[in-house]
Amino acid sequence: NAGVMQNPRHLVRRRGQEARLRCSPMKGHSHVYWYRQLPEEGLKFMVYLQKENIIDESGMPKERFSAEFPKEGPSILRIQQVVRGDSAAYFCASSPYNTEAFFGQGTRLTVV
Amino acid sequence: EDQVTQSPEALRLQEGESSSLNCSYTVSGLRGLFWYRQDPGKGPEFLFTLYSAGEEKEKERLKATLTKKESFLHITAPKPEDSATYLCAVQADNAGNMLTFGGGTRLMVKP
Numbered sequence: 437n438a439g440v441m442q443n444p445r446h447l448v449r450r451r452g453q454e455a456r457l458r459c460s461p462m463k464g465h466s467h468v469y470w471y472r473q474l475p476e477e478g479l480k481f482m483v484y485l486q487k488e489n490i491i492d493e494s495g496m497p498k499e500r501f502s503a504e505f506p507k508e509g510p511s512i513l514r515i516q517q518v519v520r521g522d523s524a525a526y527f528c529a530s531s532p533y534n535t536e537a538f539f540g541q542g543t544r545l546t547v548v
Numbered sequence: 549e550d551q552v553t554q555s556p557e558a559l560r561l562q563e564g565e566s567s568s569l570n571c572s573y574t575v576s577g578l579r580g581l582f583w584y585r586q587d588p589g590k591g592p593e594f595l596f597t598l599y600s601a602g603e604e605k606e607k608e609r610l611k612a613t614l615t616k617k618e619s620f621l622h623i624t625a626p627k628p629e630d631s632a633t634y635l636c637a638v639q640a641d642n643a644g645n646m647l648t649f650g651g652g653t654r655l656m657v658k659p
Contacts, residue, residue, distance in 0.1 A: 440591075442591075469645065469647075471647075478650060478652060479592070480649070481646045481647060484644060484645055492646060495646070527592070531645065535597070536597050537594075537647065538594055539591035541591045542591050
């Protein structure tokens with residue numbers, strides 16, 4: 437059973453470009469979470485999704501950030517018009533329900 | 549607001565020198581407390597879930613305990629491969645499935 441798969445592992449974007457981060461949950465897991473880890477800071481919750489539904493987006497910035505988890509395919513975290521402050525490690529996690537979440541290896545976004 | 553504070557921020561041990569990491573939390577109603585291990589450049593790796601005060605769980609050289617205000621991660625006779633950042637997180641009754649993380653303890657075990 438493969439773990440949570442994230443890609444790309446590393447992503448470099450120029451200021452103003454769009455970043456798309458993808459996450460495939462573990463098999464059998466229908467709950468997906470996105471967390472952000474800024475340099476020298478802890479993990480911060482961004483958004484919680486189930487298939488075709490956003491359950492909780494209280495941690496996600498209101499502008500430029502969006503997330504989806506379609507019926508088919510991976511969950512996508514999209515950041516439009518990236519700025520330097522968006523540089524961080526973005527982690528996806530999945531769980532079968534409200535139990536422990538298993539994390540992927542992360543996508544390290546660098547905005548230049 | 550839910551809060552998690554971990555101490556110390558960094559801990560250096562000699563191989564074989566046992567110690568404990570602390571996680572203090574403030575939460576309206578605790579659904580679960582989670583311990584993760586994170587190696588540099590990697591994602592957090594799940595270690596334990598604790599649900600109620602008095603509960604203990606063990607895995608190899610690690611033992612996690614829980615009280616109403618804090619959790620401890622005890623490391624017995626650590627080895628260099630135990631070097632990592634250990635993260636504590638809480639899940640509150642009224643916060644859906646969201647985890648609130650502490651800042652972590654960076655453990656370095658020297659041979």
